[in-house]
Structures are given as C-alpha cells and as structure tokens.
Amino acid sequence: MVAVIVIVVLVALGAAIGIWWSKRDRAGAGSSAIAAPVDPLAEGPGGPLDGLGIGAVVSHQGHDYVVRGQIRFDEDGYVWTEYHLDTGTDGEAGRAWLSVDVSDGTDVAFWRPADDAGELEPSGPVTYAGRTYKKVESGAARFTASGTTGVPDAGKAWYVDYQAEGGRRLGFERWSSEGSWEVSVGETVPVHLLEIYPAGRTSAGA
Structure with a gap:
C-alpha cells in the first residue's frame, strides 16, 4: 500500500x-x-548628445554654435570625435570645437586656439597664461574628416594632452609627423549643460 x-x-x-x-x-x-544596456550619455539615440553632427546647433553658456565639420579619430580601436563649430566670428578667434570621447565614459571638452602660444612645445610640464600643465597622454591616430574642418579628408594625426589643476586643459595636435604643433586650450563641459538641436531644428520644440 x-x-x-x-x-x-x-x-x-x-x-x-x-x-x-x-x-x-x-x-x-x-x-x-x-535589450542590451544602453549608455545614456553616448552620442546615439536617447542620450543628451543625440543629434550631434554636421548642421546641428550646440548651445553652450548662452551661445549657439553650428557644427560645421567633424573629425573622427581611431587609435587602435580607441575612438573619439571633434566637432568643429561656427562661432560667427572670422579668423583664428572664430575657431572652436567640442571633443567627445565615450570610450571610457563620456568626456566632453570645449576648445579654442591657445592665443600667444608662440613656439610652445609639448615637452615636460608646460606653462601657458600663468598656469602649469602636466602631461596626461599622447599618441597618434588615424582620422577621417567631413564638412569644414581645415584638415585633409583622411590621414594620421599626432596629439599630446595636458591638464592643470581645476580641470583646465591644453592640447597639442599636428597633422604630419614633421608638421608644427597646433596648441589649443580647453575645459571640461558637463554633458547636462549642453543643448543639442539636430540639423533642421532651432529649438527644443521645433
């Protein structure tokens, strides 16, 4: 039983x-x-950088800039992008750009040419405009450019990045191994302080 x-x-x-x-x-x-997790700060759809590209309007500190061109860098799989901006001013004073690096978390910086840099070279700590900058990284990367950038459509670029206390940045770039260094000064921009209006839109509601 x-x-x-x-x-x-x-x-x-x-x-x-x-x-x-x-x-x-x-x-x-x-x-x-x-669905695979999506980085909310990436350049793709849904993030605050969504729509960033040629023709887009970038609003920063009360000023609107139109993206005129972009340069995409690739250093052995490590990629970042520079978006060249129209400031509405002619000449060297009118140049500005955003660098966007999402490889190790989103890092955005706003850059302008370093005035009166003269023959400043990326060798050891450097001093510019009363600040001392320390080297943080350097290398060379292949690039492709589109729109208005002032550089060839493709090639190889060399760079050296410096940083000072408070997050102020100093960058050196050259577009040939024997070329002269272009020096620029930059500052980190919190992504949430940028407003991006894709090409064809002039306001958030348009």
Missing part, C-alpha cells in the same frame, strides 16, 4: 513539474529578448 502511495505522489509531482516547464517555455517564446 505504501509503495502505491509513493508511486502516485511521484507521478503527481512529475506532472506538476511538466506543466510548470511547459508554461515557462510558452512564456519565454512569447516575450522579446532583453
């Missing part, structure tokens, strides 16, 4: 497990796959 009861219990338990497993399979088949 005991053996019969044990058999009945085992059969019932097996049936219950079978029903549960069948429902699980049906539920799984009817649901979509879990």
